[in-house]
Amino acid sequence: MINYELYKVFYWAAKTGSLSKAAKSLYITQPSVSHAIKQLEDSFGITLFYRNSKGVALTQEGVTLYSYIEKSQILISLAEEKMAALKNLDSGELRIGGSDSLFKHYLLPYLESYRQKHPGIKLHLNHGTTPETIAFLKEGKIDLGVVRMPIVDSQLEVMKGIELQDCFVAGAHFAELKDKVLSLELLLQYPIILFSRNSRVRMAITELFQSYGYQIKPEIEVGSVDLLIEFARKGLGISYITKEFISKELEEGSLFEINLDIKMPPSQVGFMIMRNMPLSHAASKFIEFVKNTDEI
Amino acid sequence: MINYELYKVFYWAAKTGSLSKAAKSLYITQPSVSHAIKQLEDSFGITLFYRNSKGVALTQEGVTLYSYIEKSQILISLAEEKMAALKNLDSGELRIGGSDSLFKHYLLPYLESYRQKHPGIKLHLNHGTTPETIAFLKEGKIDLGVVRMPIVDSQLEVMKGIELQDCFVAGAHFAELKDKVLSLELLLQYPIILFSRNSRVRMAITELFQSYGYQIKPEIEVGSVDLLIEFARKGLGISYITKEFISKELEEGSLFEINLDIKMPPSQVGFMIMRNMPLSHAASKFIEFVKNTDEI
DNA sequence: AGGAGCTATAGACCACGTCTATGATCAATT
C-alpha cells in the first residue's frame, strides 16, 4: 500500500513545478522530495515527471494522477481549515434540549453572550419535556439537556446549575392575601393554576402536597410559563411558578407572592450530558462558560 | 503539518466503526491504529471518536472531518486504480504524428494489432509534414513521430525503422518501358508525377537528380500516395513512389517498376521521440512492440 | 570558463511508527 505522504510531496512538486520549491514548501530537503517522487514512480511503475535543468514537468500520466490528487489534497486542506474553525469556535453546532421556560428565563442571557462571542456556531434549541430531552440526548440529537433536578439515570452525567425557588403568586384580584400567611389547606380553597401534567415542576408540587396529606387539583392547567403569569395577573387564580422567572412582575407589583406556613423546597437546574461520550467542542465550551459565569 | 497517513487510518476506523477492524484492513496492529487516531485528535485538539466496548463511533466533529476525508480517500483510490490501468495498458493515450502514407501503408498493421491487444488505449493519429510532426513533438502534442529519415535535431532521439525502396513506376500506357533500362536523362523525357513539394521524399529525389546534374520537374504534383498510384495506373505519367506501398499493384501487374541505370538509394523510416523526456507507457510499449515485430 | 540553477545518488543517522505485552472496561454469557 502506498504511503499517502508521498501524494503530499507529489502534489507540491507538481504544483510548483520544482522539486526544490516543493521541498521548501514542505520544510524538507530536496533529496527527500526526489526520493519520495522516485518511490511513487517505482510503485506505480510509471514515470510521473520529466526532469530538466529548470525543474520538473508532469508527464501525460503525471497529469492524470495530478487531476485526482489535486482534488484530494484540496479536500484535506479544507478539512484541516474546518477543524481549525471548529477548534476555535468559528464554526460548529450547539444543540441544547430542555424546557421552553428554562431557555427563555434562565439560559437566554448565556446564549446571547455565547452567540455574540462565537457567531459562527449554529444554535439548535430543542424544547420538550424532561423524558423527551433525555431521549434526544441518548439518540445523540442534542449535546446538552437543561432540566429540573433531580435526574437519576446511570447513562447521564448531571451537573448542578443554579437553584430556583418556586412559589405561589397572585394578582390584584386576590389582594386580600397579600400580607397573610396561608396554610396549605387554606390555599387549596382558592383556584390554583398549574403547569401541565407531564412537567417536572408539576410532579414536584403534587408530591409535596401529598407528603402533607393533601391533594392539589388545579382549576386551570396551562402549557407555558407565560400563561401562568398572564392568568395570575388577570385574577383567574393562584399560579405556582418559579420566582426567578417573574422578578419583573414582582417588582412592578402586578403579581405578589403568597406567604405559606411551610417553606417550599428549592428546585435545582441540572445540565445533563451523556456519560462517557465526548462533548462537541462547542458544547463543552458553553458549559464551561455557564459554570464560570454562575460562580462569579 | 499533519501526516497524511493518519487520514488513511482515520478513514478506515470511521468506515469500519472499529479500531481493530481498521487495523486488519490496514495490515497493522490495533495499538498502532489507536495511536494514530490519538495523534490526529491531539493535533486538532478535538475528539473525533467516542469509544465503547463495541467499537468506536464518530463524534459530531468526527463526522464533519469524515465528510471531507472520505471524498479525499476515494479520489486517491480512483487515482491508484487509474494508474494501475495505465500501467497495464487498460487505459491511456497513444499519440502518433507522421505522414498519412506511412500510417496507411506501414503502421496500420501494427496499430491494428496493438489496438486489439489494448482496446482501452485511445489512438490519436496526427498527420502532417515532417517539420509539423517535429513541432508537435516539441510541443508535447504527440508522443511519437514516424517520418522518413534522415532527421537531424539534437532535441530528438531517432530510431531506425524498416528500409523502404522508392522507385519510378508506370502503368500499361508506358508498357514499352517495361523491360528497358532507362538513364535519368531518358526518364526525364516522360511526364513525371511527384509528391507535393514539402515532403521529405520529394526533397530526396530532387537532391538525387541534382547530384547527377539534372533537374527533375514534375508534370503533376499530388498530395497523397493514393493519387500517385491512381495517376500512374491511368497512364498520366511515371510516379515516384515507395515500392513497398504498391506491392499489390506490382503483383497484379497494374503497375510495373521502371529499371534505371543507377540504383535509387533506399530511404529509411525513423521513429522520433523527444530526447530526455520519458515516454508515456502506452507509447514506449508501442515502440517496443514495433521493434520486436520488425526484427522477426 | 565559471557560476548558478536544477535534480540524482550515496551513505549515515535517528525519529517515529510499529510491534508485543498487558491493562482496563464493558457486555454477554455461564
Add this chain to the structure above:
DNA sequence: AATTGATCATAGACGTGGTCTATAGCTCCT
C-alpha cells in the same frame, strides 16, 4: 456472580524508513 470474549488504551522496546548532509552531474546563462 463469575467467566469469557470482545473492545480500546497504555507502556516500552525495536528497527525500519524517511530525512539529512555531501557531492556529483547536468544545463543554461553570463
